[in-house]
Amino acid sequence: MSNVRLDVNFCRGFFPPLANGEAYLENAGGSYAPRHVIEAIEAYMRECQCQPSWRFAASRSARERLDRSQSLIAEAINADRDEIVIGPSTTLNVYVLAHALAPLLERGSEIVVTNQDHEANGGAWRRLAERGVVVREWRVDPLSGDLDLEALDALLGPRTRLVCFPHVSNIVGSLNDARAITARAHAVGAMVCIDGVATVAHQLPDMKSLDADFYLFSTYKMYGPHLAVLYAKREHMEAASNQNHFFHEGNVPEKLHPGGLSYESAASIAGIVDYLEAVHAHHFDAEDNDLRARLAKVYGLFQTQESSLMARVLDYLAGRTDIRLIGRDTSDATRRAPTFSVTVAGRDPGDVAARLAERGVCVGHGHFYAYRCVDALGIDPARGVLRFSMVHYNTLEEVDRLTAAMDAIA
Numbered sequence: 001m002s003n004v005r006l007d008v009n010f011c012r013g014f015f016p017p018l019a020n021g022e023a024y025l026e027n028a029g030g031s032y033a034p035r036h037v038i039e040a041i042e043a044y045m046r047e048c049q050c051q052p053s054w055r056f057a058a059s060r061s062a063r064e065r066l067d068r069s070q071s072l073i074a075e076a077i078n079a080d081r082d083e084i085v086i087g088p089s090t091t092l093n094v095y096v097l098a099h100a101l102a103p104l105l106e107r108g109s110e111i112v113v114t115n116q117d118h119e120a121n122g123g124a125w126r127r128l129a130e131r132g133v134v135v136r137e138w139r140v141d142p143l144s145g146d147l148d149l150e151a152l153d154a155l156l157g158p159r160t161r162l163v164c165f166p167h168v169s170n171i172v173g174s175l176n177d178a179r180a181i182t183a184r185a186h187a188v189g190a191m192v193c194i195d196g197v198a199t200v201a202h203q204l205p206d207m208k209s210l211d212a213d214f215y216l217f218s219t220y221k222m223y224g225p226h227l228a229v230l231y232a233k234r235e236h237m238e239a240a241s242n243q244n245h246f247f248h249e250g251n252v253p254e255k256l257h258p259g260g261l262s263y264e265s266a267a268s269i270a271g272i273v274d275y276l277e278a279v280h281a282h283h284f285d286a287e288d289n290d291l292r293a294r295l296a297k298v299y300g301l302f303q304t305q306e307s308s309l310m311a312r313v314l315d316y317l318a319g320r321t322d323i324r325l326i327g328r329d330t331s332d333a334t335r336r337a338p339t340f341s342v343t344v345a346g347r348d349p350g351d352v353a354a355r356l357a358e359r360g361v362c363v364g365h366g367h368f369y370a371y372r373c374v375d376a377l378g379i380d381p382a383r384g385v386l387r388f389s390m391v392h393y394n395t396l397e398e399v400d401r402l403t404a405a406m407d408a409i410a
């Protein structure tokens, strides 16, 4: 265990909006981007905003920048570069994936979806019922919001082909044991599709050790641009039906990527890794040759910082009996992310959010597209929850500003 602590001010210096005087606690909606990302977009547009891959210099440079993003983000999650697709959003990536897998799912085969998920990893799968696929719902405990592994066992069987679940819920904040769920699904011959969108700011997933079949995340929740990554195991990428033009049949990963995307944004994904590398270089000697080892150290620092923020929040909530905390009462970063949803007795979440905004505290409210989850927790989705969510660049002072503002408007 290293004694090195995250130099939060060093990190904050890379994120221009953090200097605006507000306490930004809506990171689960979208984290801010560091200069590395912003400058990569600008440089792309200034120097090579042309069709990539032609022979002239600007076009070659565009291709190199896009390839660098693809390779770095793949390596960061321990995947090969042709096992990932960079697409416009996770919602659209799941939509394409569901269409690509549909022909492989015979009538009467079964899939499992949860009511903990953001609708992105639910709606497109549930619609397969129209093609005769049987959809089974793995339901959260209405009090804790947790998904119980034994309840999953009751849903699995020889006809199960796919289990879809969130690595971290964007409402409940709990980390699901993705490895255990995957092992159970694999034991009955089913694949897994994991939504990692609410995970990647806090933990860097490892595709090989998770043994994930499909894993999705959005780069704008991990300090990058508004794009998303779909990982698919090579064998599934090959078996999936082509969603691109006919002449891309057999082309991996192009077959899962119909249409183009914002190249300038895609080129800036490398900036996420460049930022993480800068954090590594600031805190550690350059003895690690392996990118993943360096990133693991950086995320270790992030988690320690996030644990202390969580402990501060939980201390405060323990004294507020009028506030219901959704999810686990723990600051253990292996069990929960610093994404806190609450309801305040007798108060409308939108109204509380507006009053916090008046005090320079930025939070979100509503159902955050996890409509079914909020509903299952016994909360009216039309009102939803109040959500404050931190990442490593947040400070204890910002948490104190939130709690003082909560007290002031109580």
Ligand SMILES: Cc1ncc(COP(=O)(O)O)c(C=O)c1O
Pocket (backbone or CB within 6 Å): 028, 029, 088, 089, 090, 091, 092, 118, 120, 121, 166, 168, 169, 170, 195, 196, 197, 198, 218, 227, 228, 368
């Ligand atoms: C857990 C989770 N999954 C999926 C999504 C959807 O991602 P995108 O906006 O890239 O479609 C979100 C967005 O808030 C999310 O929080």
